[in-house]
Amino acid sequence: MRGRGRVLLPLLSLLALWLLSQIRVSTDISTVLVRPSWAHWLGTDSLGRDVAVRSIGGFSYTLVQTLVVF
Numbered sequence: 001m002r003g004r005g006r007v008l009l010p011l012l013s014l015l016a017l018w019l020l021s022q023i024r025v026s027t028d029i030s031t032v033l034v035r036p037s038w039a040h041w042l043g044t045d046s047l048g049r050d051v052a053v054r055s056i057g058g059f060s061y062t063l064v065q066t067l068v069v070f
Helices: 004-022 051-069
Strands: none
Touching: 004 051
16 A cells, blocks of 8 residues: 555544444344435444444454554
């Protein structure tokens, strides 16, 4: 990764951590397997959790672990 990527990924990680603290990530039975919409950009899973938020959170933790290794 060169140039802007070295700065962009850590900033996205911090944004993701902030985003996760702002959005409720608990289960919601009323929104089980909802299709993608403005409220849930990638839809929801079988427990009603937002797939986009969970993906961003996973990226954030993976990036932190990668930085620890290097």
